Each structure stands twice: as structure tokens, then as C-alpha cells.
């Protein structure tokens with residue numbers, strides 16, 4: 001989180017979601033959201049921290065994330081996430097097996113926290129050119145979502 005104009009903040013990911021919390025006034029924040037974090041309430045936690053600083057989140061931007069077609073998921077863990085975030089987290093892989101729909105999980109977590117304006121990066125990290133993938137290709141690299149408050153223009 002930062003309230004300093006021009007100061008970049010960043011979060012890394014490789015299948016898990018980098019989240020950027022856009023505010024109209026006050027600080028901004030970024031956060032890493034994997035399924036465990038979503039299930040544990042990371043979105044609500046960040047919104048609460050921003051709220052304590054007087055910021056109201058108007059939009060959440062989601063960086064590259066793995067899509068359901070590439071994200072096979074165990075039934076027990078899927079039930080756990082669905083219990084918290086709802087059945088829209090249940091997806092299907094390209095092979096037809098059970099999957100976690102991270103986009104659905106993120107949208108549900110944001111909606112339950114009161115933010116409906118959620119923008120997603122398009123490509124899948126697993127099969128698209130959406131960035132690095134830990135699950136699909138065991139890549140050790142991570143991509144970064146970088147955010148900053150635009151400095152006020154200096155008028156001469």
C-alpha cells in the first residue's frame with residue numbers, strides 16, 4: 001500500500017492473481033491472491049486496510065491469472081473454496097476434469113466485499129501469452145503488476 005504519488009508498488013505472480021486496488025482518493029494497494037488467500041479473505045482484508053486510511057476502492061484490476069481450462073483442482077479443496085465463495089468457483093479443465101475458476105473466485109470475493117467493478121487481463125498464464133506459469137510449465141520466473149499514484153502535474 002502507498003499514499004505517496006509517484007512511488008511504485010508491485011506484486012508478483014505466476015498463475016496466482018496480482019490484484020491492484022484503485023481508489024479515487026487516498027492510498028492504493030496491490031496484493032497477491034492465490035486460492036488460499038481468496039478463501040481466507042485477502043480482498044476483504046486489503047479493503048479494510050485501505051478503508052482505515054480513508055480510501056474507497058472504485059475498481060480492482062486483476063493481472064494475468066491461470067484460467068479454469070488449465071487449472072485442474074482437487075475435489076476437497078474445490079469444496080472448501082466453494083463453501084466460502086460460492087459455486088461459481090467450480091470450473092472445468094480442457095480435459096473435462098474439475099477445475100478452479102480463479103476469475104469466478106476473484107469476482108465472487110470482490111462482489112462479496114462490495115466491489116463490482118473488476119477488470120481482468122485477458123490471456124491465460126497456462127496456455128496463453130499471459131505471463132509465466134508455475135503450474136503449467138513449472139517456470140521459476142514471476143511477472144509483476146506495478147502500480148503507482150500518478151503525480152500531480154506541475155503547472156509552471
Ligand SMILES: [Zn+2]
Pocket residue numbers: 066067069070124125126127128
Ligand atoms: Zn489456459
